[in-house]
Each structure stands twice: as structure tokens, then as C-alpha cells.
Amino acid sequence: MMPKEDVNQISHRRRKQTIRRLSLLCALAILGAGCGEDTTTVAAPSNPYAGYKSERYSNDALWLCRPGLAVDQCLNNPLDATALLADGSVEIEHHQAAADPEVDCFYVYPTVDLTLTPGNHTDFSDLKPMLDPLLSQVARFTQSCRVFAPLYRQATIGSYVGNHPEIFDLAYSDVVDAFRHYMGQYNNGRRFIIMGHSQGTDMTTRLLQGEIDGVPELREKMVVALLIGGSVEVPIGKAIGGTFQNLPLCTSEEQTECVIAYRTFAAAQPPTGSANAVSGPGLDLACTNPAALASGKGTLSSAYFPLHTNEFMFTLPASATALTTPFVSYPNFYSAECIPDAKGVSYLQISAPANAGDPRIDPIPYDNALFSGAFLGTHILDYNFPLGDLLHLVDVKIAASNGRS
Numbered sequence: 300m301m302p303k304e305d306v307n308q309i310s311h312r313r314r315k316q317t318i319r320r321l322s323l324l325c326a327l328a329i330l331g332a333g334c335g336e337d338t339t340t341v342a343a344p345s346n347p348y349a350g351y352k353s354e355r356y357s358n359d360a361l362w363l364c365r366p367g368l369a370v371d372q373c374l375n376n377p378l379d380a381t382a383l384l385a386d387g388s389v390e391i392e393h394h395q396a397a398a399d400p401e402v403d404c405f406y407v408y409p410t411v412d413l414t415l416t417p418g419n420h421t422d423f424s425d426l427k428p429m430l431d432p433l434l435s436q437v438a439r440f441t442q443s444c445r446v447f448a449p450l451y452r453q454a455t456i457g458s459y460v461g462n463h464p465e466i467f468d469l470a471y472s473d474v475v476d477a478f479r480h481y482m483g484q485y486n487n488g489r490r491f492i493i494m495g496h497s498q499g500t501d502m503t504t505r506l507l508q509g510e511i512d513g514v515p516e517l518r519e520k521m522v523v524a525l526l527i528g529g530s531v532e533v534p535i536g537k538a539i540g541g542t543f544q545n546l547p548l549c550t551s552e553e554q555t556e557c558v559i560a561y562r563t564f565a566a567a568q569p570p571t572g573s574a575n576a577v578s579g580p581g582l583d584l585a586c587t588n589p590a591a592l593a594s595g596k597g598t599l600s601s602a603y604f605p606l607h608t609n610e611f612m613f614t615l616p617a618s619a620t621a622l623t624t625p626f627v628s629y630p631n632f633y634s635a636e637c638i639p640d641a642k643g644v645s646y647l648q649i650s651a652p653a654n655a656g657d658p659r660i661d662p663i664p665y666d667n668a669l670f671s672g673a674f675l676g677t678h679i680l681d682y683n684f685p686l687g688d689l690l691h692l693v694d695v696k697i698a699a700s701n702g703r704s
Contacts, residue, residue, distance in 0.1 A: 345488065345516045345520070346482055346483075346486060346488065346516070346517075347482075347514065347516070347517070348479045348482035348483045348486075349482075349483060350483050351479045351480060351482060351483025351484070352480060352483055352484060353476045353477065353479065353480035353483075355473070355476055355477075355480075356449060356476060356477045356480040356481075357480070360423070360450075361423070361449060361450045361477075362447070362448065362449055362450065363408075363426065363429060363430075363433055363448040363449070363450060364406075364433070364437075364438075364446040364447060364448040365446075365447050365448070365449075365485075366445050366485065371446075372426070372430060372433060372434075372438070372448070373396075373433065373437065373438040373441050373446045373448065374396055374438075374441060376430070376434055376438065376625075377394075377624075377625050378394035378434065378438055378439055378625065378626060379391060379392060379393050379394055379624045379625065379626065380392045380394070380603055380624050380625075380626035380627060380628040381622045381623075381624045381626070381627050381628070382601070382627075382628045382629075382630055383627060383628070383629055383630075383632075383659055384630060385630075385631065385632075385654070385657050385658070385659060387658065389622075391624065392628060394439060394441075394442065395442060396441035396442060397441065397442055397443060397444070400441075400443060400444045400445050401489070401490070401697070402443065402444045402445075402489065402490045402491065402492060402522060402697050402700075403444055403445045403446075403447060403481070403485070403486065403489050403490070403491040403492070404437065404440050404443075404444040404445070404446045404447065404491070404492045404494055405447045405448075405478060405481055405491055405492070405493055405494065405503075406433075406436070406437040406440075406446060406447070406448045406494040406495065406499070407448075407449070407451065407474055407494070407495040407496075407498075407499035407500075407502045407503050408429055408432045408433055408436075408437075408448065408453075408495075408496065408499050409432050409495075409496040409497030409498050409499045409500075409528070410453060410454070410455075410456055410497055410498040411428035411429055411431065411432065411453070412428070412453060412454075412455045412456065413455070413456045414455040414456065414457055415455070415456065415457040416455065416457050417454075417455060417457045417458040417460070417461060417463050417466060418454075418455050418457070418458065418466060419452040419453065419454060419455070419458075419466055419469050419470060420452055420453050420454075420455060421452055423450050427609045428609055429450065430609070431605070431608045431609050432496060432499075432682075433448060434605065434625075435603070435604075435605050435608070435682060435683060436494075436496055436682040436683075436686075437494055439603070439686065439690060440492075440494070440690065440693065442690065443690070443693050443694055443697060444492060444693070444697075447477075447481050447485065449473070449474070449477035451470055451473035451474050451477065451502070452469055452470055452473050453470045453498055453502075454466045454467050454470050454498060467501075470498070470502060471502055471505055471506075474502040474503070474505075474506060475506060475509065475510065478506055478510065479510075488520075489520075490520050490521070490522050490697070490700055491520060491521060491522065492521070492522050492523055492524070492525070492693060493506065493507060493511075493521065493523075493524040493525070493526075494524070494525045494527075495525070495526055495527065495529065496527050496528050496529075496681060496682060497528045497529065497678065497681075500526045500527055500528055500529030500530075500531075500560075501529055501530070503524065503526060504526055504529055504530070504531060504542060507524060507526075507543065507546060507558075508542070508543065511546070512543045512544060512545050512546050513544070513545065515545075518545060518546065518556050519556065521555075521556055522555050522556075522693070522696050522697055522700050523549065523555060523556075523557060523558070523559060523692070523693065523696050524546070524557075524558045524559070525559050525560075525689060525693075526558055526559070526560040526585075527559070527560065527561065527681045527682055528561075528562055528563075528678055528681040528682075529560065529562075530542075530578075530584065531543075531548075531558060531560040531584070531585040532577055532578060532582045532583065532584060532585065533548060533582070533583055533585050534581055534582060534583070535581060535582065535583045536583075538550055541582055541585075542585075543558065546558050548560065548585055548587050549587050549592050549692075550587075550592055550593055551592055551593060552592060552692060552695045552696070552699075553695060553696070553699040554592075554696070554699075555696050555699055555700045558585065558587070559587045559589065559592075559689070559692070560584075560585035560586070560587055561585065561586045561587055561588070561589075561637070561646070561647040561681070562575065562584065562586075562646050562647060562676065562678065562681065563635075563646070563647045563648075563649050563676060563677045563678070563680065563681050563684060564640075564646050564647070564648060564649070564672055564676035564677060565648075565649050565650075565663070565665050565670060565672075565676065565677050566648050566649065566650040567665050568665055568670055568671060568672040568676060568677075569640055569641070569646075569648070569672050570640045570644075570646055570672050570673075570676055571640075571641070571672045571673045572673045574672060574673055574674060574675070574676060575640050575642070575644050575646050575676075576642075576644065577644055583643075583644060583645050584644050584645050584646065585645075586637035586645035586646060586647055587637070588635050588636060588637050588647060589635070589685040589688035589689050589692060590634070590635050590685060590688050591635075591636075592692075594637070595636065596634055596635070596636035597634065597635060597636070597688075598631050598633070598634050598653040598654075599631070599632070599633045599634065599635055599653070599684055599685050599687065599688055600630065600631065600687035600688050600691065601628050601629065601630045601631070601686065601687025601688075602628065602629045602632060602633050602683055602684045602685070602686065602687070603626050603627075603628045603683055603686045603687070604626065604627050604628075604629075604662065604680075604683055605625060605626055606622060606624070606625060606626065606627060607625075627662075628687070629659065630687070631653060631654070632651055632652055632653060632657065632659055632661075633649055633650065633651045633652070633653055633684055634649075634650045634651075634653035635647050635648065635649055635650075635684065635685060636648050636650075646676075649677060649684050651663075663677070663680070665677075
């Protein structure tokens with residue numbers, strides 16, 4: 300055992316060495332900084348995930364869309380649409396992706412695994428089910444942003460029956476890992492938009508709660524969040540509180556760092572039963588009308604529908620059966636308004652036609668059980684009806700954010 304006096308001598312030398320090191324650091328410090336007592340405040344990093352690299356999401360095969368992919372599904376599928384106009388004429392809309400967009404869109408797709416057995420989707424050999432929502436919901440935003448769309452081990456539709464938190468936790472672990480990988484490897488200080496639908500919105504809502512809502516540096520970089528077809532809640536009559544503490548609902552076109560959220564139901568099929576429920580008293584489901592963010596009723600600028608999907612074939616009017624584009628659009632045909640259901644819970648009511656005397660025929664078969672107000676309403680079309688307005692709002696908000704980033 301070392302003698303006590305030797306231990307004391309070593310400790311004394313170490314203290315002197317430490318003092319010398321601290322003195323050197325103070326000498327090199329900016330003049331005016333205190334060195335006797337550390338009172339400096341270290342600024343939070345603008346990107347807390349700088350350098351983060353996911354082993355899982357370093358694999359290109361786990362991305363549907365992302366810059367640098369050999370096949371970017373958002374850029375390698377046709378998105379042209381035939382617009383059916385109120386005067387009976389048609390017009391081809393050619394989609395053009397931006398060459399060098401300044402903003403990124405991080406998107407999480409809805410439930411596409413319709414397996415009734417609870418579990419996680421782990422087989423990504425067939426991408427067709429994911430392409431349905433991808434092309435209908437986010438791909439058109441390539442006109443404004445670089446799209447990042449990860450594959451994830453989502454919960455099957457059967458997982459919503461019963462209590463299976465571990466299944467949803469695994470799905471979320473993929474989403475947050477992919478987002479951190481995006482932030483660490485691709486963001487480089489860029490502004491971003493968060494987008495989701497249905498289960499994808501459940502995942503992105505959780506992402507905002509855990510990664511962005513409480514982090515001012517990331518909130519300032521977020522242009523807007525499109526949390527569509529989910530369960531974002533606010534106190535009745537309020538634009539903030541409930542699901543998020545710092546992120547309000549959007550109430551104007553130029554507002555940024557805010558959330559657009561709603562669920563759609565057709566006017567003929569309003570929500571009934573538990574189809575539009577909230578988690579507790581004093582709360583309302585968020586409803587931000589893309590055609591009238593401030594409030595009131597608005598005409599939707601352009602609805603976009605695919606002419607064919609893997610899951611659902613639309614019943615089209617005779618005038619549309621010969622169309623050759625992959626999408627059809629209905630400019631200024633539908634109207635939308637946030638109204639309360641019979642229980643007082645808000646939803647986005649879709650009506651057609653928006654204008655009396657419009658000769659166009661609504662192609663959506665609302666009598667199909669899929670669109671029942673007691674079931675999902677027009678949930679699968681939550682993005683489709685106001686897509687033109689969402690595209691417009693994103694562009695306006697990107698422009699409004701230019702002065703602060």
C-alpha cells in the first residue's frame with residue numbers, strides 16, 4: 300500500500316496540474332469571460348442530431364423517397380393529371396418536380412398492411428401497397444421540397460383491436476430512427492416539413508411530441524406539420540394546448556411553426572358513434588380547413604384522385620373513363636367546412652358540388668361501407684380532397700419562412 304504522505308503529494312501535484320490547465324484555458328478564453336466560476340451558458344445546438352447515423356436507415360432499400368436513391372419512388376412515377384373543368388372541357392396538368400428545393404418534407408405513410416392478426420409489417424419485398432398513399436399524398440410535394448419517406452415496421456390493421464403497445468412502439472422506433480438519420484445525414488440546417496396520414500400521423504404526432512415540440516431550435520426549422528387523419532387534440536375553442544404545448548394550429552396562410560390537422564367526412568355521411576372521438580372532457584379534435592384556415596367554409600381549389608390504386612378502384616363518371624393520365628383533378632368542385640358532429644367534436648365536412656349548377660359528377664361512391672360515418676368516413680381521401688390547397692399553403696409558408704431562417 301502506498302504511504303499516506305505519497306498519496307497526498309500525488310494529489311497535490313494533480314491539483315496543481317489541474318489549476319495550470321484551467322489557467323491556460325482562461326488565458327485563451329475570450330476577454331471578459333469569468334474563469335474563477337463557470338457562469339457561461341452553452342447554446343443549444345441548432346441540430347441536436349448532427350452526425351447521427353442509423354445503422355438501419357443507412358440502407359437505401361429502407362427508403363421509398365430520398366435524394367441519392369437509384370430509384371426514388373416520388374420522382375420515378377408519373378403524376379400528371381387531367382383536370383375536369385366546370386364548363387365540360389379538360390386540361391392536362393403536367394407535374395414538375397423542383398430542381399433544387401430549399402426545404403425538405405419528411406413523410407410517414409398510413410396503414411397499408413391489412414392483415415387482421417396483430418403484429419408488425421416486416422416484409423418490404425412488395426412496395427405496391429405503400430405506393431398508393433405515397434403517390435396520392437406526398438409525391439406531388441416534390442414541386443416544393445425534397446421528400447424523405449422511410450419504410451417502417453408499421454402495425455397491421457389487426458393491431459388496432461386490443462391493447463398492443465409493444466407493436467406500435469416498434470413502429471415508432473423505426474420512425475424516430477429514420478428522422479434522426481435524416482437530421483444527422485441530410486438536413487444540414489435546412490428547414491423541414493413533417494407529414495403523415497392515419498397511422499403515419501399517429502407516428503409523426505408522437506415524433507413532434509418527443510423530438511420537436513419542446514426543442515425551440517427544431518421548432519424554428521419546422522415550416523409546418525401536416526398531421527392529417529389523426530387524433531391531434533386541442534382544448535375546446537383553442538389553437539394550442541392538448542396534444543402539443545408549443546405548436547399551435549395554423550390559423551393563417553403565412554403562419555409557420557404550426558400544425559394543419561383534420562379528419563374528413565362527407566356531408567351525406569357525418570360521423571356517428573365513436574368514429575370521431577376525443578380522449579377526454581374539455582378537448583376537441585383539431586380541425587384546420589385548408590381552404591379557410593382562419594375559419595368558415597371554403598371552396599377547395601383542386602381535388603386529386605388516382606384513376607387506379609392497388610387497394611381501391613374509383614367509380615368514375617363516363618366522361619372520365621377514357622382518361623390516360625394517372626390522376627384526375629376536380630378544380631373548385633368540392634367545399635370544406637369545420638363543423639361539430641352530434642357530440643360537439645369537430646371534423647372537416649366535404650360537400651359537392653361547391654357551386655350550384657356545376658354539371659360535373661362526384662366520382663366518390665359514398666354509399667360504399669368504407670365511407671360510412673360510423674366507420675372511417677372519407678378517411679382514405681383526407682389528402683385527396685384538399686391537395687391543391689395543401690400544396691398552395693406549403694408554398695406560402697415556405698416563402699414566409701424565408702426571412703427567419
